[in-house]
Amino acid sequence: MQEVSRFGADITIRKLSLYREETVTEAGQAPARPACRASVAAVVTNPWAGTPATTDLSAAVSELAPPLARLLTDRLIDALGGVDRIEAFGKAAIVGTAGEIEHGGALIHTPYFGNLVREFLQGESIICFADSRADAGETLVVPMWHKEHAATRSHYQTVSARVPDAPRADEIVVIAAASTGPRPHPRIGDRTTDPAITAQILEAVRS
Amino acid sequence: MNVRKIITVVEEILTEGGRPVSPAARVAIVAAVIENPWAGQGFVEDLGPGIEDNASAVGELLAPRVMAALDAPAEAYGKAAIVGLNGEIEHGSALIHTLKFGDHFRKAANATTLLPAVEKRGPAGIVFDIPLKHITDATIRSHHQTVEVRLADAPHPGEIVIALAAAAQGRPQQRLAPLTTEQ
Numbered sequence: 315m316q317e318v319s320r321f322g323a324d325i326t327i328r329k330l331s332l333y334r335e336e337t338v339t340e341a342g343q344a345p346a347r348p349a350c351r352a353s354v355a356a357v358v359t360n361p362w363a364g365t366p367a368t369t370d371l372s373a374a375v376s377e378l379a380p381p382l383a384r385l386l387t388d389r390l391i392d393a394l395g396g397v398d399r400i401e402a403f404g405k406a407a408i409v410g411t412a413g414e415i416e417h418g419g420a421l422i423h424t425p426y427f428g429n430l431v432r433e434f435l436q437g438e439s440i441i442c443f444a445d446s447r448a449d450a451g452e453t454l455v456v457p458m459w460h461k462e463h464a465a466t467r468s469h470y471q472t473v474s475a476r477v478p479d480a481p482r483a484d485e486i487v488v489i490a491a492a493s494t495g496p497r498p499h500p501r502i503g504d505r506t507t508d509p510a511i512t513a514q515i516l517e518a519v520r521s
Numbered sequence: 522m523n524v525r526k527i528i529t530v531v532e533e534i535l536t537e538g539g540r541p542v543s544p545a546a547r548v549a550i551v552a553a554v555i556e557n558p559w560a561g562q563g564f565v566e567d568l569g570p571g572i573e574d575n576a577s578a579v580g581e582l583l584a585p586r587v588m589a590a591l592d593a594p595a596e597a598y599g600k601a602a603i604v605g606l607n608g609e610i611e612h613g614s615a616l617i618h619t620l621k622f623g624d625h626f627r628k629a630a631n632a633t634t635l636l637p638a639v640e641k642r643g644p645a646g647i648v649f650d651i652p653l654k655h656i657t658d659a660t661i662r663s664h665h666q667t668v669e670v671r672l673a674d675a676p677h678p679g680e681i682v683i684a685l686a687a688a689a690q691g692r693p694q695q696r697l698a699p700l701t702t703e704q
Contacts, residue, residue: 328534330531
């Protein structure tokens with residue numbers, strides 16, 4: 315909680331969970347550019363649990379989301395060896411069963427979180443995301459893409475996030491994710507190398 | 522030893538039972554996903570050569586990493602071997618139940634006690650619990666604890682996950698009377 319107070323309001327976090335994986339070999343072969351992928355998850359109390367669908371979410375968003383953005387990106391940068399090493403990013407929320415998906419969206423989809431995560435990770439792209447409403451211990455697969463050029467196909471990848479005993483019904487797990495490189499053996503081309511493909515072209519080839 | 526990936530998990534508990542935990546309780550786990558040295562060989566009677574080739578190497582790989590991930594002196598520790606579906610649990614036990622493996626961790630953690638362990642066979646993504654006990658006195662009740670782990674995409678049928686876990690403290694909000702009060 316001390317770390318959180320460095321930026322924005324003091325918020326209460328029950329738990330933080332870091333998951334980092336480095337691929338040493340894939341399909342029996344070491345990657346040309348080995349990458350580390352990580353997710354960091356923070357378990358917070360859902361400030362809107364049990365409130366009606368008409369509740370205005372904005373006040374609590376501006377309080378809660380900025381310190382979460384700061385904390386999660388600090389941990390990611392630390393886990394991956396520096397912001398310069400981070401090439402791809404993503405974000406996610408798992409809402410406990412007493413909340414709405416909208417509550418998770420409120421914490422990750424506004425400028426109070428998204429703009430700050432982008433700024434702290436020194437990216438420019440829109441941040442791709444996943445969300446779910448689930449019982450404690452469910453795994454969420456978090457998508458990531460390139461932090462500066464979202465269409466860079468080699469960097470389309472995922473990392474999993476899971477907190478064994480969260481979210482409780484009245485909690486939200488807020489997640490940020492990043493990767494230091496591409497998939498282990500990227501070889502599916504890119505926009506610059508793709509042939510032009512339309513249904514009409516494919517039909518012409520078959521006939 | 523053929524390693525496919527190395528996974529680090531760090532769990533920090535900042536509140537428990539509605540009260541702050543200060544400093545936050547830290548537990549770190551580092552797991553290596555390796556090829557089962559006996560995969561595809563049928564029933565191997567003598568596991569000695571495979572142990573010789575792999576047990577020390579995987580212990581040496583994991584011990585410094587789990588201490589670095591914990592970033593604090595370890596007070597409790599444990600280990601795990603999760604065998605993919607085509608292997609025997611005996612294969613996982615072979616790699617972790619030898620001083621060749623555990624002494625790397627004991628040395629790195631300044632520990633003296635036996636490492637509590639989980640051995641289990643299952644599919645990729647199986648959830649497993651690693652038991653941890655105090656590093657110099659396994660009767661210290663405050664440090665009996667468990668951490669739950671799930672690795673995405675491991676172990677494959679011909680693989681084994683070998684993991685070490687370290688905690689910087691006992692249970693958050695531990696408040697049980699010590700064993701000596703009942704003796």
